Amino acid sequence: MTRLLAYESNDITELLQQPPEHRDADWLKDALQQAVMLELATLPPYLCGMWSIENPDEDSDVFDALKEVVFDEMSHLGLVGNLLTTIGGTPRLADENVVPKYPGPLPGGVRPGLSVSLGGLTRESLDMFSRMEQPEEPISLVGRSPRITIGGFYAAVLEAFRGHADLITGARQLTRNMAHHGAGNNVVAITSFPQVEAAIKVIREQGEGTSASPENPYPGAVGELAHFYVFREILHGRKLIRVSENPARWDFEGDEIRMPRTLPMGRVPKGGWGAGNSAVPDPETRKLLDSFNQSYSSMLRALEQAWRTDLPAKAKELLNKAVSQMFTLQEPARALMRRPLPGGGGKTYGPEFRYVDT
Template identity: 65%
Template sequence: MTTLADYRSNRIVELMDEPSEHHDAEWLKEALQQAIMLELATLPPYLCGLWSIKNPDPDEPVSRAIREIVFDEMSHLGLACNLLTTIGGVPRLADAAIVPKYPGPLPGGVRPELTVSLSGLTKQSLDMYSRIEEPDHPVTLSAARTHTSIGAFYTAILDAFRKHKGLITGARQLVMDMKDHGAGNSIYALNSFADVKSAIEVIKEQGEGTSASPENPHPGELGELAHFYVFRELFHERKLKRNPDYPDRWEFTGDVIPMPQVLPMGTVPPGGWAAGSASEPDPDTKARLATFNRNYSELLRLLERAWKSAVAAEAAELLMDAVGQMFTLKGPAWKLMAKPLPDGSGKRYGPEFLYTTAP
């Protein structure tokens, strides 16, 4: 029997297959833990792509686009945790059994054909990013997809909340003002069904857009697109434009998007660099990897403790500590990307995002 502690289970598909009359409080708690695992799973691949950009310029379009998406995903993770705690659940983040494992599938059986890996920014990684975010009915594609999408999963969660509004208690809600990163980026308290509905719509629509438009209804800048379409723009190296002759048709025929120079981070093998036959790190690189993994793991522990705390002031302080911990990741990641792999491929090392227990 699978459990929510099994990252590589098909639990989301199994939850979606259960009849709606079974979507009770326990169903919601398990579904929301899976949602937290999904939101966390998107961050490491996007961060590897962002950090691999050489000499990043805040105004460079590709770097700016991915950075904005990363901030969106961070807020989605916070909102997913608030969704669970408002019904009395406890988020689990700091556990080797449930943290993302790369390369591998998304948790829960979402998009089973997709393998998510950690590497630098390439055409292949941009295609992978967009497939993570892909809606069931993209307005730029003619054929509908038949797999379980992240958006479809959140729709089922919202339907369950709608039937069980009395479960919403407002317990252990953390808040963070992030409006400077966009209209939908703040983490806010979910004390009512209206709050819950708003949070789920932000998560869905920032990632997938709406069924009628690729535009993000919660943008940082006017005309900003949902994540799926931003990644497709970067993949095609062209801005997405509405066809003037066919207003319902969107095409990648706009301005050219110049690709930045990148550091050629290789693809992290299963189990990390030390597990790869051609990527055994030297002692200095092992130390750099250990530093990154230790900092990443402490970040997850701080986040989990923040949402577990029943003391508002302590929870807020822990969340701020987690924000500070986030800034300890970039430096070690860049140092790793400066180190060539020993296989002569010209590729570089990069962060593994492996969870380690506290010393």
């Protein structure tokens, strides 16, 4: 029996505590639903950071680096959804119990002690982003990470698939060509164990790199780094370069990376703007916030429905609708980031990414 879903839970921790011999079809479905929630949770913080860059053309290097990370995460969400449907499950996205809650932890107990929030691009948010993606054994100068990492979780999922390859049916698979964003970014159908293995390898290594290199093995451009190191580069303000060959070691001693000028989005309070002790938005701002939340929620419903239908043409139509709605979120988000918070000390509003029913 699958679990009752709650975003703020320790479900991943509990799933990983089950011995391997108990990791059956239900375990895999539960784990992959948590993976869906985990991949979705990374997108709003990264998007807020990217959208807050005041002049993307002027600061194109940083903007483009963040954009590549966002597109990687979108493809990861697609791959994880396919991993779930191929074993007979259905991703749940359009559900108040499933959508991310900010500020707060990552779902399932991953990265214990880390609080993820929505705000503009700052050195503090870059540190938060890199902690979200931190490998189990990072290259070069970062200390040891907490026990439960995203990569470690996916390793356990892969081993469960290895013992239950017979569950793979190829049912209700979404596909999308995203090769222009990197060699591993296509959302592909999962119909065999080698494809499971390849998909999980892409998800892990685009986020963390490999044990031998910080580079993204599936880059959109030569030399592109895995997400963890992209964020650390911008935070340090220097390119990460190889400083010795034997032993191989990298350090932030390359060309300077200038921190972009940003729209000063404040941190969204728990429950959204106007909740708790935060200032109540004026009617026009509230209208913008509500419109954004409705579009975000409609996008999630379209994506969930795309994985529910057995009709390939309908699935493609719904996926295209979801992707189109994703792109339309940028304009209202940036409009909110230009509206000052009352008594906010120069900070502005920004999107809440709250789920609302129709």
